[in-house]
Amino acid sequence: MKPMFTLSNYAQLKALSDPLRAEIMIRLIEKSYTGQQLSEIFGLSRAKIHYHLKELEKNELIEIVKKEEKNGIIQKFYRSVARGFTPSSQLLPQIGDVSETSRQLLLQLNDRTRNAILSASEHAFQLEQASEEPSNWSYVGATWHFSAKEEHFKKWIKKYHSLMKEFSEMTKNDQPDEPDSKMYYLSTMAFQVEEPLIEELKSEKEE
Structure with a gap:
């Protein structure tokens, strides 16, 4: 996984500005997931999750890192292509969309941090x-x-x-x-x- 990925076109920018996709991306930065696993995490249908994964994959923001067979079904594991994303200079004229994409990613990161704090053991905060x-x-x-x-x-x-x-x-x-x-x-x-x-x-x- 690269440390930083440069968004080179408007479609990539729009793909990340969607709140659900931003939340999916934060998960896929942390580890690889199958569509089924994400469906269970978000409580959404596999078809809806699959649609968003395809949009992210089409825009080269995620990739399939491995495949496993389970009960005769091939499971695809998706992972983010980078830990962070930054817009190219040619996207700066769309400053409003750039700002909203950054805001959504930070909001989802904040939510994940909150969940990590709540799930950490008491020992983690003992001096x-x-x-x-x-x-x-x-x-x-x-x-x-x-x-x-x-x-x-x-x-x-x-x-x-x-x-x-x-x-x-x-x-x-x-x-x-x-x-x-x-x-x-x-x-x-x-x-x-x-x-x-x-x-x-x-x-x-x-x-």
Whole structure:
């Protein structure tokens, strides 16, 4: 799976702007599923799920990664072609559709993060010791609001992706079945808002 896929045409953009397809895509970024499995997850008919899978496959956003035979029926497992999606420069004139596609993907990612928090064990949120040192924490949960120039925000994004690439390289040989290895769920969102949402930041701006 590629880290990033560039949407090159309007059909791809529209395919991702549909809320249900956006939710399907988030699932298929996480792991591969058959149409039947997705039908059970969403409580929808196989025909409806199959239609949306075909639309996503037709637009080269998902692909079949394996096939298995079960009870004489060939099951196809679908997976997203990338972990993230970005529009090409030629799609920027359709800024409204680009924005809506991004919004839908973030909304579905937010829902999946919420579900992951609710399904995590109590141990995931237990602190082994009281400490103000972040390296001693067993989980991270924070909301930050900044007033920043766009160029500074973009520099932060670049550093963030560089850090995640470094972390991925650091952990590439860590196997889930190792005694000291644990599974972690990381979810990050950052986007522009119209006004400060944290009271302290509002007060600073007014002074």
